[in-house]
Amino acid sequence: MITVIALALAGAVQGGAGTARADENGTATGRQLLFYNHAYGVLDRATADAIEHSSYLRDFADFQVRTTTGSGGQTWTGRYLMGRETYFELFGVGDVPGKDGTLGSAGLGVSTERAGDLPTVIERLRASGITDPVEFQQTRDFGDGVPVPWFDAVFTTDQYDLFGAWGMEYRPEYFADPRGNTEPASHPGDVGRERYLPDAYRGHPMRDVTGIRLAVTARDLANTVPLLKAGGFAVRSLPGGGVVAKGGGTTIRFDSVPLDRVGLRQVEMSLNQPVSYRHVERIGHSALVVGPGSRAVWTFEEQDRPGGAGQGS
Template sequence: MLRATVGFAVVAGVAFTGTVEAGAQSAQTAESRKSAAEQVLYYNHSYGVVDRETADAVENSDFLREFANFEVRTTSSGDLTWKGRYLYGGQTYIELFGTGDLPGQDANFGSSSVAYSTEHDGDLAKVSQGLRDQGYNKLDEFLQSRNFGDGVLVPWFDGVQFPVADYPYDAFGAWAMEYREEYFSDPRSKTGPASYPGDTSRQRYLPDTYKDHQMRDLTRIRFAVTERDLNTQLPLFKAGGLDIKQVPGGVLVKDGLTTIQYDVVPADKVGLKQIQMSLNASVKDRHVERIGNSTLVVGPGTSAVWTFDKP
């Protein structure tokens, strides 16, 4: 899902200015979590706009089709249509675009975004309330629908973000989302049954076909973003109860499975830098695959690292 209407704000209360005191949370686990806010958001997916050579190489890579549950898909939602290159895990996924694939400034090389989702029906309202508790009363709370090709829009998910009309951004944004039961109930969604009352989980949404490949899930993603864009999104991460920790040069945001590393850089240095993945089984040998201006290293062991170079 691309950022269609995401907006961004400069945030004073939890800005990255050498400390992230207001945004810092303790470690988030099901067994022991001592953060001030209840965790209700979990990494769902993200996207990055890479150079055209790399996007085309990803799209045509035979290796990626073996390595992961990989798909090139054109999606329609309302009056927007986009083609993405998707790698799906058991609970997380990522989509890659080439320069020029998206509308407006989001088509620029280095543009990126992250979406977090809820696991229980009704938790998105807690995120909105958490933002209002921080003083953000002007929110874009929206319904995203999907067209499966017959022209009929099916409710897909509810979302919340900062309204684009009010807040400028450089190249990065984020939003929170909650899948709709109407989408799960549509057989064309190919989603699973609920595992518990109010199940809106990523595991229900994504297929189990990742088990037929090496890649299991995304464990760490590294983005280079401007300070303004990072400052903008910290209140959303805080409202979702995510673990926010300052590190030299940036911030780590953890949900218990996937860590997002944000490096603060000038505007001309932004973009997706690296993806780390867990594997379904340990591999003995190290495999290096060059894909456009990127390098995917698989093994040895139970992990893989995909590094993107600026062309």
């Protein structure tokens, strides 16, 4: 589906950005404009391979392994678990080029539901002190060598350690291309997540992502908080420097950690139907616990990484 958007920051995006700060609580005024779309994490090779070949995951979710070609011919190979409106993608070390393929790298996309809301987010960013947000358009090549506009994106900065977050709005050209397998608009200006994703989730237990937990550096967190506030998330600081952002049915938690401890930690999901049992599925260095009830939690073990790798950009 999407992304390693951080690839854009490593090459295609030019220009600077204002410095973000994460020392205030609260949120921008007005209705919520951005909603959790998806997140990704780069895992150790053994875990990524176990996920790719897991028969359980193919039953549990609308699960795909796919290589995507984006802007500039850059490609990435991900393992996707897709729900009704939300999804997440998992990579192994080296599945994306450069430091973005480093163990512990991660990203977060938050998207609009109505056409034209992304410019309002950008206005809010500027009003909050992000004087030069980085704007970018991602394309997708379906295999014929002709890039199709996919979505517009905004970043608070082009400087990051191993985590990046971006606001995004799907393009009408993408919805108009039948190869995208998207749904008709349910209302004028519909560029929403449910329209973008297929309905194959209905044949599997997994319904949607309700929570995501990521360990990131203080710098990457400081660059992320203004975007979440501009998008209308309710943002609350935690002891130790972490942050919880809530809105639109998804809770996003960030733990502030040293660079050698960053990474995807946990994904919480709702189920289409409650279950009476508790099932634990070990997948590489991770454990997916399904039930009892209408909830599943996938926890990823912290892996040893070389200290200081991937610093700065």
